[in-house]
Amino acid sequence: MSRxxxxxxxxxxxxxxxxxxxxxxxxxxxxxxxxDVPSGIKVKFEEDKIIVSQDEKSxxxxxxxxxxxxAMIANMVKGVTTGFEKKLELSxxxxxAQATPEELxxxxxxxxxxxxxxxxxxTFAVKDNAISVMGIDVALVGNTAAQxxxxxxxxxxxxxxxxxxxxKIRIKAGKAKATAGAAGGK
Numbered sequence: 001m002s003r004x005x006x007x008x009x010x011x012x013x014x015x016x017x018x019x020x021x022x023x024x025x026x027x028x029x030x031x032x033x034x035x036d037v038p039s040g041i042k043v044k045f046e047e048d049k050i051i052v053s054q055d056e057k058s059x060x061x062x063x064x065x066x067x068x069x070x071a072m073i074a075n076m077v078k079g080v081t082t083g084f085e086k087k088l089e090l091s092x093x094x095x096x097a098q099a100t101p102e103e104l105x106x107x108x109x110x111x112x113x114x115x116x117x118x119x120x121x122x123t124f125a126v127k128d129n130a131i132s133v134m135g136i137d138v139a140l141v142g143n144t145a146a147q148x149x150x151x152x153x154x155x156x157x158x159x160x161x162x163x164x165x166x167x168k169i170r171i172k173a174g175k176a177k178a179t180a181g182a183a184g185g186k
Contacts, residue, residue, distance in 0.1 A: 005066035009050040009074045015081050017045045024050075024073060028080025031121070031136045035072050038065045043073070050077070079136035086145035088131040092160035095152075097131050099124040104131065108152045108162075116148055130165065 011017055015028040022037045037043050040058035044051050052070040054062050078084070090097055096107040101123040104116040118124055122144050125132040131148065135141045145164070154161035159169045 003067075005052055005054075005070045007070065009052075009070065009077055011045075011048050011050060011077055012081050013048075015077055017050060017077075019043055019045050024076070026073070026076045026080050028077075030080050030083050033076040033080055033136060035069075035076060037069060038062065041065055041069050043069070075138045079138060083134060083136050084138045084141045086133045086141055087165035088133070088145060088148060088162050089165050090129040090131070090162055091154070092158075095129065095160070097126045097129060099126040099131070101125075104148065106148075106151065106162075114151055116151075119144060131162075 015026060018025040018027075022039070023034055024037060024043055025032060025034045040055045040062035042053045042055065044053075050073055052066065052073065054066050090108075092109065094107065094109060098105045102118045104118070104124045104126075106114040106116065108114060116124075119140060121137055121140060122133060122135040125134065133141055133145045133148065135144075149162045149164065152161045154163045154167075154169045156170065156172045157174055159171055163169060
C-alpha cells in the first residue's frame with residue numbers, strides 16, 4: 001500500500017474542488033484542471049482536504065494507481081494556486097533567446113533562428129539567457145522544457161547548449177596531445 005496515497009491533500013482557501021463521480025475538477029486563481037479517477041480508486045472532499053482511498057475488492061489491481069492518483073490531484077491543487085516553473089540556461093558564445101508569452105525564438109548557432117510555439121497553458125519568459133517555462137500542468141511544463149532542451153542539448157566537450165538550471169554537465173577530456181617522442185618517428 002502506498003504511503004503517499006494515504007496522506008490527505010490540503011486544499012488552500014483560494015482553490016475549489018468539485019468531485020463528480022469519477023472526475024475531479026480543481027479551480028484556482030491560475031486556471032482549472034480536471035482528472036479522471038481510475039476505477040477502484042475513491043476520492044472524497046471533506047474539511048478542506050481531499051482523501052484518496054482504494055476499493056477493498058480491487059486492492060491488488062489498484063495498488064499502483066493509488067499513490068499516482070493522490071500525486072496527480074496534489075499537483076493539480078498546487079498548479080492552479082501557485083503554478084509550476086522550469087528554468088533552462090543557455091551556455092555558448094552567441095547563444096541567445098527572446099520570448100513573447102506565446103513564442104520562444106532561439107539563436108543557437110544554426111543557420112536559422114529556431115522558433116518554439118508555446119502549447120496552450122504554457123508561457124515563456126527570458127532573463128539574462130535563462131529561459132523560464134511556466135504553466136499550471138506539471139507534465140506539460142516538464143515536457144515543453146524537455147523539448148526545448150532537446151533542440152541543442154549540452155555537448156560533453158565544451159558544455160555548450162541548453163541545460164536545466166543547476167544541472168551539472170560532465171565535461172570529457174579532449175584528444176590527448178601526441179607525446180614528443182612518438183610524434184616524429186622515421
